[in-house]
Each structure stands twice: as C-alpha cells, then as structure tokens.
Amino acid sequence: MFSELSRGREAFDRGEWSDAYALLSAAEPLATPDVERLAQAAVLVGRDRESTDLWTRAYREWVARGDIARAVRAVFWLTFGLLNRGEQVLAGGWIDTARRLLADVDPEQVEHGLMSYLNGLRHTFSGDAAAGAAAFATASDIGEKAGDVELTTLARIGLGRCRIYQSQIAGGLALLDEAMVAVTAGGLSPVLVGDAYCTVIEGCWEVFELRRSQTWTEALSRWCDSQPTMVPYRGQCQVHRAEILRLRGQWDEAMAEAERACAWLTERRGEPAAGAAFYEKAELHRLRGEVSEAESAYREASRWGSEPQPGLARLRLTQGRLDVAVAAIRRALAETDEPVSRSRLLPACVDIMLAADDVAVAREACEELADIAGTFRSDMLTAVTASAEGAVTLADGDAQAALGPLRRAAQLWQDLDVPYERARVRVLLGRACGALGDSDAAEFERTAAQDVFTRLGATSDLAPLGDARGLTPREREVLRLLSTGETNKAIAAKLVLSERTIDRHVSNILAKLGVQSRAAATAYAYEHGLVG
Structure with a gap:
C-alpha cells in the first residue's frame, strides 16, 4: 500500500493524472490530504461525480477534526465543480453550509474570499452581471490582501468577464490580460489553469478579440499537450483551435480539429461544448458547399444544446430557401437581447435581408451592428x-x-x-x-x-x-423581363415591387455583368443562355 501511495503522489506531482488516479484509488485507506489529491485527479480524468464524492468526504473529515479552513476549501472545490456543471441548487446549499462554518471567522480570511468568488459565479451564471461583479471584486480584494494568487487570479477573470457583460470592454480585457500573466507563470492548480484558459478565451471570442483568442488558444493547446491523460478542457481547446484555423483559411486542418472535438466531447455525454463542436463542423461544411453534411451537423449542434443560427439560416439562403432563411434569422434575433449574441446574428441578417430585397431592415441591422462595434472597439x-x-x-x-x-x-x-x-x-x-x-x-x-x-x-x-457573375434569383427574374423590353415601371408592377427597387436591381445587374446598358445586358443574357 505504501508503494502505491508513494507512487500515486509522485504521479500526481508530475501531472500524470490517469496514473495518479489509479494508484491513489488502490491505496485506500487514504489520509485526508491524499483524498484531496485523488479528488483532483478524478476530475482531471473526467470522473466528475467521483470527484464530488471525494471532496464531500474530505469536507466531513476536516469538520470532524475541527479544521474549518480546510473544510471550507473542500467545499470550494466541490462547489466549483457543481456550478460549472450547472447544478446551481446543490451548489447554493454548499455555499450556505460554508458560510455557516465561517460565521465566526475573520471576514478578511481567504476562505471568505473563496465563497465570494463562488457567489460571483452563481450570480453570473444566473445572468446578473452586476451582482457577479460585486462578488468577484470582494473576492479579488481579499485575495490580494492575503497574497493568495489563485483566488486573486480567479476573481479577476470573473470580474473581467462581468465588466465585458456590462459593456466595459477595455477594463474587462485588461483584467483578463492581468490574470493570464499569473496563469502562464505557473503555480496554480491544474483544474483552475484549465478553467482560466477556457474562460478567458470565451471572453475574448465574445468581443471579437481574434488576436487574444489565438494567443491563449495556442497556450491552452500546449498546456493540454503536456498532460495527455487529462480529459477536461481538451475538447474545448479543439473547438477553439478549429475556429481559429477556419478564420485563418486552413480549412482542412480546421475540419480535422472539429471532428476530433466532436468525437472527444460526445464520448463524455455531459460536455456542453459538444454543441459548439458540431456547429463549427457545420460551418465548415456549409462554406465548402457540402449541404447535406452541413445540415446534419447543424442538427447535431441543436441536439447537444447549441443554437444552430445564424449558420443554418445562411445555409437555407444558399439553398435558395429565402423565406425559411428570413424567418429563421428574424426568430433568432427576436429571442436575443444581449449585444454580444446579437452581434453574431446581425451580419447574417444583413445578407439575408438584402437577398430578400428588404434594404431598410438590412440597414437597421447594420446600424445596430455599428453601435455594438462602437462599444467593443x-x-x-x-x-x-x-x-x-x-x-x-x-x-x-x-x-x-x-x-x-x-x-x-x-x-x-x-x-x-x-x-x-x-x-x-x-x-x-x-x-x-x-x-x-x-x-x-x-x-x-x-x-x-x-x-x-x-x-x-x-x-x-x-x-x-x-454563374452569370453572381446574379441572385430575383436579379435573374428582372433580367429576363428586362430582355423582353419591359420598362422598370412595368417590371415593378409585374413583380409587385417598388420602381426604386427595380432600379437598384438593374444597376446591380449591369455591375455584375460588367456592361454599361440595358441593351448590352440583354445581349449578354441571350449569349450566355440566361433567358429563353
């Protein structure tokens, strides 16, 4: 037993989580500090429920010994996991338990800061950024005064995300940058390092900070590669890498990364990032014109809990299903109030509404996008x-x-x-x-x-x-009527559109065909078989 325990501790110190979990599990009975090592190893090999049970065991053992500080820290770790898995009711009960234990403890102690941090998470996950920011600020102050790097780093990341939600973009990004200095310097728990990377990358993506996203995604990839038996964060890392590669124009590599993410995350059915992985895969299929594959991947993204818009609406537009595309993007925007999420829908709204001849709505979407961009900079x-x-x-x-x-x-x-x-x-x-x-x-x-x-x-x-220099179906229809000698006014009447809209279509047709007159457009149409 001593040999297994010693080897388990050594494997833990080396970051060999699978070996550490196996060896420490076999070394029972364990002293409470080794129970905590096993709890951390369990979460790092994807055994979340076992980790929660082990932290609960550690909590009870510390309480039995009268060590309130260590008991509260055990509560922190198990509640941190619960909150990140969406189990807010149970997490709230544990936070209240820890607060009761801390009733007679100096409010400047780190353990109070840990509970403030958890409260910040709870408020933020509930959509209350202001309350979350206040709790994170308190946690950061306590951590800084106590010299606790882990608490200070976590709290600054949480506060940075809340500042972004409150449209204080520059201040929020500055807090994230400052926190990541501590993360990359080393010395933090691996569970917190992985969570910090993923949280900061998500925050950067939310405000379209491509360069920051790339920097931290590359750092997260290196960190994950250094710990090959670690289960959490790997799938999220692959999704972020796929997004970066797609934007950089490396589509084959992006698809390979997205497929690896889908496979990795779907093996672990509780992973919320699976929907994002399938959405990224769908986007790549759509861009390549692989319609059936894209539709299947969007369906999977939805099944795993991700909104398939605006990508699916863009796919419908490509298919010529304009009414479906319009309805989908209108519905998605009507359900979305938060500026970051709207900023991801509005560009598709512009494209779809222009295809639908609704320039007024497209302009409104563009103006709203400009307002958001002015805030994010x-x-x-x-x-x-x-x-x-x-x-x-x-x-x-x-x-x-x-x-x-x-x-x-x-x-x-x-x-x-x-x-x-x-x-x-x-x-x-x-x-x-x-x-x-x-x-x-x-x-x-x-x-x-x-x-x-x-x-x-x-x-x-x-x-x-x-294909006819990119004429839309409507422009083809206008060209067909134009080639019969119809005036713009007559075309407008036949298509039940305004004459100004037809003027615009004719102007676009001439520009796309590279001709200067209606007669030349008619000649082009007959020459290229665009009209009968």
Missing part, C-alpha cells in the same frame, strides 16, 4: 461592420459611397489574416467598380476573390461567380 467587429455597411450601401445603389467602407473592411481583414472574409468583400468591391464603369478594377477584384475561394474550396461562393 475590436478590429474584427469593425471589419464585420464595415463589410455590412458597404454591402447595404451598394445594394442601395450608391456604388461610389460603398467603396469607402468596403476598402476599410478589406484592409482590416487582411491585417487580421482572414482570407475568406476579405475575398467576400472583394466580390462587393468588384461589383461597385463595375457599377462605376471601371471594368478592369471589377475584373481584378472578382478574379482575386475567385482565386481565394478556389484555394479554400469555398464552392458556395465560387458557384455564383461562375
């Missing part, structure tokens, strides 16, 4: 907003005014090294240049975009470029 969201502004302005018939935001968007996407989004903007730039009569610039932009789409395998984007 991230390069990525600024690029998203400029792309949307250019698209709306171009659809409204002002190609000259559209060039400004489109040029800004293209530059920002280039600076961020996001080739797909830059190529999408270049398609719009080509249309704007064509509308202004600059056929050379239009062709250069279109060809450059086509090259990127070809390299990436973005077949959904390639098809329109090779």
Whole structure:
C-alpha cells in the first residue's frame, strides 16, 4: 500500500493524472490530504461525480477534526465543480453550509474570499452581471490582501468577464490580460489553469478579440499537450483551435480539429461544448458547399444544446430557401437581447435581408451592428461592420459611397489574416467598380476573390461567380423581363415591387455583368443562355 501511495503522489506531482488516479484509488485507506489529491485527479480524468464524492468526504473529515479552513476549501472545490456543471441548487446549499462554518471567522480570511468568488459565479451564471461583479471584486480584494494568487487570479477573470457583460470592454480585457500573466507563470492548480484558459478565451471570442483568442488558444493547446491523460478542457481547446484555423483559411486542418472535438466531447455525454463542436463542423461544411453534411451537423449542434443560427439560416439562403432563411434569422434575433449574441446574428441578417430585397431592415441591422462595434472597439467587429455597411450601401445603389467602407473592411481583414472574409468583400468591391464603369478594377477584384475561394474550396461562393457573375434569383427574374423590353415601371408592377427597387436591381445587374446598358445586358443574357 505504501508503494502505491508513494507512487500515486509522485504521479500526481508530475501531472500524470490517469496514473495518479489509479494508484491513489488502490491505496485506500487514504489520509485526508491524499483524498484531496485523488479528488483532483478524478476530475482531471473526467470522473466528475467521483470527484464530488471525494471532496464531500474530505469536507466531513476536516469538520470532524475541527479544521474549518480546510473544510471550507473542500467545499470550494466541490462547489466549483457543481456550478460549472450547472447544478446551481446543490451548489447554493454548499455555499450556505460554508458560510455557516465561517460565521465566526475573520471576514478578511481567504476562505471568505473563496465563497465570494463562488457567489460571483452563481450570480453570473444566473445572468446578473452586476451582482457577479460585486462578488468577484470582494473576492479579488481579499485575495490580494492575503497574497493568495489563485483566488486573486480567479476573481479577476470573473470580474473581467462581468465588466465585458456590462459593456466595459477595455477594463474587462485588461483584467483578463492581468490574470493570464499569473496563469502562464505557473503555480496554480491544474483544474483552475484549465478553467482560466477556457474562460478567458470565451471572453475574448465574445468581443471579437481574434488576436487574444489565438494567443491563449495556442497556450491552452500546449498546456493540454503536456498532460495527455487529462480529459477536461481538451475538447474545448479543439473547438477553439478549429475556429481559429477556419478564420485563418486552413480549412482542412480546421475540419480535422472539429471532428476530433466532436468525437472527444460526445464520448463524455455531459460536455456542453459538444454543441459548439458540431456547429463549427457545420460551418465548415456549409462554406465548402457540402449541404447535406452541413445540415446534419447543424442538427447535431441543436441536439447537444447549441443554437444552430445564424449558420443554418445562411445555409437555407444558399439553398435558395429565402423565406425559411428570413424567418429563421428574424426568430433568432427576436429571442436575443444581449449585444454580444446579437452581434453574431446581425451580419447574417444583413445578407439575408438584402437577398430578400428588404434594404431598410438590412440597414437597421447594420446600424445596430455599428453601435455594438462602437462599444467593443475590436478590429474584427469593425471589419464585420464595415463589410455590412458597404454591402447595404451598394445594394442601395450608391456604388461610389460603398467603396469607402468596403476598402476599410478589406484592409482590416487582411491585417487580421482572414482570407475568406476579405475575398467576400472583394466580390462587393468588384461589383461597385463595375457599377462605376471601371471594368478592369471589377475584373481584378472578382478574379482575386475567385482565386481565394478556389484555394479554400469555398464552392458556395465560387458557384455564383461562375454563374452569370453572381446574379441572385430575383436579379435573374428582372433580367429576363428586362430582355423582353419591359420598362422598370412595368417590371415593378409585374413583380409587385417598388420602381426604386427595380432600379437598384438593374444597376446591380449591369455591375455584375460588367456592361454599361440595358441593351448590352440583354445581349449578354441571350449569349450566355440566361433567358429563353
């Protein structure tokens, strides 16, 4: 027994969690500090329920010895796990238990800070960022005064996330950056290190901080790779890596990472990140034009608890199911109040509403996106907003005014090294240049975009470029009527649209086909078999 216990402790110290769990489990009976080692090893090999039971055992043993501080710390660890698994009722009971134990303890002691931190988590998970921020601030103050690095780091991360929820973006990110200095310096419990990485990365993604997300995702990957038997955090790490790789244009690698995440997370049925993994896989299938595979993956994302929008609405748009796409994006926005979540839906709303000829609603979505971007001040969201502004302005018939935001968007996407989004903007730039009569610039932009789409395998984007220069179904219909000699007024009457809308469609058709007149558009249509 002594040999197994000694080897179990050594394996624990080396971060060999599977061996530590097996050896310490076989070394029963254990002293209470070894029970705590086994509890930590259990959670790190994915045995959450066993970890909770072990921490409960440690709590009872410390209480029996009259060691209140150690008992409260045991409560902290088991409650930390409960809260992160969504078991708030049971967690609340344990927090109240710990508070009762601490009734006669100096409020400046670290154990009070630990309970304040847990209260901050509880409030934040319930959607009360203000109460969460207050609790985290208290925990941070106690941790700093006591010189407790773990408590201070955790509390600053929690406070940073709450500041972001309260739209105090710069202050929130500064707190996250400060906390991560302590995380990367080492010395924190591995459970807390993994949680810190994932929490900070999520916070950065929420405010479109691509560079920070990439930095911490790469650090998390290295940390996970150094502990191959660790179960938690690995799947989340793979999801974040897939997202980064997709944005960087490394779609094959992104798909491989997403598939690994799906396999890893679905083996552990309690993992909430499984839905995010399937959503990322669906997005890659959609971009590649793999419709049935994308639809299946969106369905799996929903089954695992993730909202499949806006990706599924974009897929329906690609399929030509415009009414379904419009209904889906309207429904998703109607259910969403929080700015971060709306900012992920609004760009799709712009694209879908423009396809539906509803420029007014698209403009409203663009303006709301601009307001959110003004608060967040991230390069990525600024690029998203400029792309949307250019698209709306171009659809409204002002190609000259559209060039400004489109040029800004293209530059920002280039600076961020996001080739797909830059190529999408270049398609719009080509249309704007064509509308202004600059056929050379239009062709250069279109060809450059086509090259990127070809390299990436973005077949959904390639098809329109090779098919009548990307005419929408509505524009094809207008072109058919235009080629019969109908006036814009007559076309508007037949299609039950305003004459101004038809004017805009005709202008877009001329720009996309690279011609200067209705007669030339008619000739192009007959030459390329677009009309009978």
